[in-house]
Amino acid sequence: KVYFGNNFIKDIPIEFCENLVHLKVLELRDNQIELVPNEITNLAHLTKLDLTNNDISELPNTIGLMPHLQSLKIEGNKLKQIRPDIIHTGTNRILRHLREKISDEEMQAICGKNLASRPGDNVFPDRYSMRNGNILNLALKNLSDVPDSCFEEAKEAKVTIVDLCKNKFTKVPEGLVLVAGYLTELNLSVNQLKELPDFVKDCNKLKFCDFSKNLLSTLPSSFVDMVSLRELILCNNKLTNVPDCVYGMVGLEILLLNDNGIEEINVEGLKKLKRLASLNLCNNNIHHVPPELGNMTQLRSLELKGNPFRQPRYAILEQGTDSILAYLRDKIPL
Template sequence: MNKKPAKESSVKNRRKFISPLFHVQTKDEDEKHLSNIVIKNVKTTGVLNLHGKHLMSVPDRLFTIYNDGHVDLDFNSACKDDDLWWNVKPLTNLDLSSNVLTEIPSQIGMFQDLTTLNLQDNSLTTLPVEITNLTKLTKLILNRNKINQLPKDIDKLLDLRILSVSYNCIGELPDTLVDLVMLEKLDLSNNAIAELPCGVGFLVRLQEFDVSNNKLTELPPDIVNIRSLRILNINHNSIKHLSESLGELRKLQIFHAQHNDIEEIPDFTGCECIQEIYLGNNFIKEIPEDLCENLQHLKIWELRDNQISFLPKEIVKLVHLTKLDLTNNELTEIPAAIGLLPHLQSFKLDGNKLKQIRPDIIQTGTQRILQFLREKLNEDDLNSMTTNFANTPIDACVFPDRYKMRNGNILNLTMKNLTLVPEEVFEEAKEARVSVVDLCKNKLTQFPSGLIMLSNYITELNLSTNQLKEVPDAVASLAKLKFLDLSKNMLSDLPENLKSMTNLRELVLFNNSSSEMQYQFFTLLPRFQKMPNCVYGMIGLEILMLNDNSLEEINMEGLKNLNRLATLNLSNNNIGFVPPELGDMTHLKCLKIKGNPFRQPRYAILEQGTESILAYLRDKIVR
């Protein structure tokens, strides 16, 4: 009896249709990516995108796109507008990134109308000399290749605005690089560069300069001539000394210098715009007292992993500081007046030998540390510090002039001891199209009505640490508002019509149990016993801070409307029960609920972070 042949496996039959994961394309397969349809689109738009096509070589057809056709002179035949030679656009944007190219043909020089050339994420070791013929280039991206040198005639690319060659093998830069005087962004990071060419100061239009992760031991003195520089990154080098003239970089806003051998903090006196300084992992031993007086706009100061043993009390003059990182230094004492800094949200002290602050207080976080420091201040200290912060009488403050507001689009009246703000100030702010208003750390008892004048412009409003007892309905007219800080006031609710503020991204309401006397000891008054109903209509919310209030419950029906909510802080309230349905809010990236009287989840779960909390709650849901 003959047996029937076994049926061939369907899996085996499908194998021949499955391409290998790391298939190496042939020359013919590379050419197929330039189909007639693609070529027609190139002629119509002037843009060719061959990103991520696994190209082993640049298709030859690329170089014949504009000479493989003919002009139709038959006036009796119809011809589409796109086919007419006078409607054809030259190639201006070429993207060959994320392929497997090892070389670029010399014919690339024929595309002299190119303004953008992207060759990043390939295996290039050299660049053809003809690339310098592309004199209209404004953007050249060469990141993540194996290039060991730039063309000597790179100065021919006179219109270049952006040059990015990070993650290559460049050890030496051509002297002609400094002749690219139109450069606005230069990224040389993650190479093997030991020295920057003399004359780098000629790049006077440069706004972003990144030379991090190289082998530099010093910066050329004339770098201070780059007066337009906003961001300077020299991380991960071997630089020991920084120029004493660094303060001449008047427009510098962000300075990265982590992981070097720096022993002294440079003089930033002239850097009037600087907002962020990163000096972690160096050998800095002290903070100059006079430096703190000249960094009025500083927001972030990272000094971790140094050898600092003393913190000058003048640091409290950095009234705009939001983050101060002193982790792993040699501090034994902290000035108590730091507790009065109005904007400080992150204060890190781990890894020091502090005697005045217990380790358990440090582990509790920034707000507990600041509270502890404030409790150490006596009345004389408070009066002295208040005088230093606001040395003008109540309501006699010198308000910012129109020029300053127009120049920065900011109305800043922080810590001016104000009980009201004149209408004229807001009228001038309206003319200056002010978008950011900061009135924190004053003595305002009523919401400034003049703010409504800025409804067409204002996007950020900070009224924290005042004595507000209510918010008027008119605030809903600030429809463009994205950030609203009403923390540390005396609020118990918000108007229902604020639910119309759907553009709001961050709402800060923590610690609304303030006192009549600013900074001094006070009797806490219970506020916000429930989350304001208007919050559930703010569907654009991404951050909601309601910690340190008197909330008694979590309204899940309302919270379900906030589909974009990523950060929710409900710590230190009176919440006795956490609904399991909260676990379904998987879009939450940060959930803080410590310091409440509920029994579940237990502390061990809370310590494991947001994902563990949400997973625990989901397991408790009865489906």
């Protein structure tokens, strides 16, 4: 354990990261650090990293792959790549966000250093390692399947988070159903999924699902039963409309549908989502925005840029959600 808080430290030496590979706790809060080196991931045994109240503007995305990190504190910095609401949600959400932002170049570098596992030894964690954070993290492992035995270990560990992002899955591993009763977060982003199985609905405690950057054109109608879901990410898929089942997910607060081929906005469906606070429909094929959308005043974030409609004009879109909603309400026929 190393505590360097409340000093005048301006950088983290690369040699420090390379020589203290068994370090478990590193506190660097209340300093003047501006840059966190990529080599921070050499501290593979780190469980707690406190960077609170520094001058950091960016974090290495690969921190999201640190296998034992349970506590990451980054409040009070100048970070631009991570939204404040993500920071406030806590460590698991921050790490997931960082993993999702890993670029192809970073992936190649990781593979070159053998940090990304290949199918074979030590790819699949045992129940004891999964108990750290209650997570099954198989992100960026170049996998196309996961053996049931891995999910059996996950069940014993009572994991609540499964992260399978940035792999080569063409179908969801069937063993996932073994942890259905515990799961609160599921990340299957950046794979090659063309469809999702019905059994995902049996994960009745799910609050977060990320299916972005796949090849999905619809969702199973049975997903209408996923009423506990709070955040659903479906961006960068092949959707041409919002699946009907989404309108039955009455607990939704965040719905991200950008970068698809969606052609229309179903206001009557969206009105059923009373808790919806954030809706992103950017970069779709929407030719008309119904004025009635303006009555959804509970929305705190509405993104519509990158569509072929003429109204609202871009200048209105630039003014933000309140202005868009007010403009639309003014267009409702008397």
